[in-house]
Amino acid sequence: MIKPVASHLQNEYLPYAELQQQPAEWWAQVLGVVCFGEQLPVVNGAVLSVTLPPLLTAGAICEVWQSAAPVTSGQEGNIQYRCNDEFVFGVVTLEEADFSGDESSSALQLAAALAYRQIVSLLDTLRFPHVVRFWNYMSDINGHSHGLERYRQFNVGRQAGLLAQGRSVTGGLPAACALGASAGPLSIAFLAGKVAPIAIENPRQLNACAYPPVYGPRSPTFSRAALLPWSGGACLFISGTASIVGHESLHLGNVVAQTQEALENIAAVLEVANRQLACGRFDLRDLHYTVYVKHAADLDKVRAVLNAVAGTDIQVIYLQADVCRQELLVEIEAARGLSCTVSA
Numbered sequence: 291m292i293k294p295v296a297s298h299l300q301n302e303y304l305p306y307a308e309l310q311q312q313p314a315e316w317w318a319q320v321l322g323v324v325c326f327g328e329q330l331p332v333v334n335g336a337v338l339s340v341t342l343p344p345l346l347t348a349g350a351i352c353e354v355w356q357s358a359a360p361v362t363s364g365q366e367g368n369i370q371y372r373c374n375d376e377f378v379f380g381v382v383t384l385e386e387a388d389f390s391g392d393e394s395s396s397a398l399q400l401a402a403a404l405a406y407r408q409i410v411s412l413l414d415t416l417r418f419p420h421v422v423r424f425w426n427y428m429s430d431i432n433g434h435s436h437g438l439e440r441y442r443q444f445n446v447g448r449q450a451g452l453l454a455q456g457r458s459v460t461g462g463l464p465a466a467c468a469l470g471a472s473a474g475p476l477s478i479a480f481l482a483g484k485v486a487p488i489a490i491e492n493p494r495q496l497n498a499c500a501y502p503p504v505y506g507p508r509s510p511t512f513s514r515a516a517l518l519p520w521s522g523g524a525c526l527f528i529s530g531t532a533s534i535v536g537h538e539s540l541h542l543g544n545v546v547a548q549t550q551e552a553l554e555n556i557a558a559v560l561e562v563a564n565r566q567l568a569c570g571r572f573d574l575r576d577l578h579y580t581v582y583v584k585h586a587a588d589l590d591k592v593r594a595v596l597n598a599v600a601g602t603d604i605q606v607i608y609l610q611a612d613v614c615r616q617e618l619l620v621e622i623e624a625a626r627g628l629s630c631t632v633s634a
Contacts, residue, residue, distance in 0.1 A: 298358050299377065299481075299518070299525045300627045301578055303607050306330060306350035318360045321372050322379030324425060324479050325352040326609050335363040336372040338381040340427045341474045342582070345589050345608040353580065353607070355379055355481065366412050368405070377483045378418045382408065383475045386429075396436045398428060399447035401476045406451025409480055414455070418482040422516050423527045424466040425479040431470025432616045441468060441614045442506030444476075449508045459511045460499050462489050466512035467530030467623050469582050470612030483518065487527075488566055490515035494558045496537040505537070510614075515559045517566055523629040526563050526572050530582070530621045531555045532613055545588040545619040549595040552622045570628050574600045577624040582611040584619045592620050 299321070306325055322336040327350025330339040337352075344351045359374040371380035382405050389397040389404075413419060426444070433440045449459050464487070491497055491514050498510040515528045533540045533548035534555070541547035553574070560572045577600070583592050589608060596606065613621045 298520055298523060298627055298629070299355060301353055301355050301625050303578070303605060304352050304354050305347065306352055309352050309354070319356050319358070321355045321357050321361055321374075321377055322381065322479060322481070323352050323354050324381075325350050326607070327351065336370050336379050336381050336479075338383070338425070338477055338479045340477050341471045342427070342469065342609040342611045343586075345583060345586055345610055347607075351607050366415070367408050369408055369412055371412070371416075373416065373418070376485075377481065378413070378416055379479070379481050380409065380412065381477070381479045383477045385475045391436070393436070396438075396440075396443045398440055398476065399436075399443040399450075402444045402447025403451040403454070405476060405478050406448050407454050409478070410452065410455035410457055413482050418484055420484065420486045421464040421480055421482045422487045422518055423464055423481045424512070426466065426468040427471055427474070427477040428468070429471050429473050429475075431468065431612050431614060438506065441470075442508070444468065445506055445510055446508045448511055452511060459509075462486065463499065463511055463513045464489075465514070465516040465527040465529040466510075467621070468510070468614050469530070469621070470614070481527075485518070487516040487518040488563075489513035490517055490526075490559055490563050490566075492555055492558050492562070494535055494555055501537050514555075515563060517563050519566075523570070523627060524567065525627040526560075526625065528556060528559055528577070528624040530614075530623045531559070532615070532618045532621045534618075539615055539617050542617050543619075545583075545585075546591050546595055548618065549592050549620050549622075550599075552620060553596070553599050556622060556624060567628070572626055572628060575604065577604065577626045579604060579606040579622060579624045581606060581608045582613060582621045582623075583608055584610070584612055586610050588619060596622075 533551035
């Protein structure tokens, strides 16, 4: 039995212009923020700025993570973070130009390894041993150098950084995503706590850490979702989810079918997660979604599928981004806190 944490988390989407206007008492409970749009100045501590264009809003849009307990800010090396007694949210950006790659290791690989070493070292120092969620963004994710796709270079570096700090790369893994931008540094955000989340896998998909070598010399390091229970509820973090069944990409060139398949995968994850709950249920209609669309011209098709499946009243942002496989046209991630009363 996993001990529940004492407070809760929630996320909301906020235009950057509104974020700038929030009072100090509002920021006192903000763990971290990821803003999408042009490169933006840091507003208040752990804010990650990612150059992924929003597709439905004129300006930058931000995902804000708040906790019930007040937070404090800190910095360690390249990492800015905000934390309270139960959670820490941190961000790190590293310019690849600052790393001297060679024939065996690219600059991206070295940057990823350093970032993950520093993140785990900080978590060990602060005594937040359990990562719940990683957000990873890099430029030209499908590009090639050093005989390897850049996303696969990132996977090599990520594993090297985790293993160097004594972390597992095969089990009990956090939720995560990895998306490509047209430009910008390697940008990573993370959320960790003092209680281990439940790693959720999808029976329709092979565990990512068990992918065959055709997908690169090192497998991706994430679970399909992470479920964090607390007294009176839980929060579910669903990793970036695409049109993959088993380990193979399906519906090549068909963005409608890919979106439908991704939602089928999310529904399967919800079914597994709901079995872990003593009360309440996660539902597709209640999730907060971030949808990454490769081609802006496909937005209306993707929206129509999501609205048909989850309804038109959902909380959702749409961003233009490259997905970790060249052939994938859409990726969907989601999160949701659930409150309920446990029966005696």
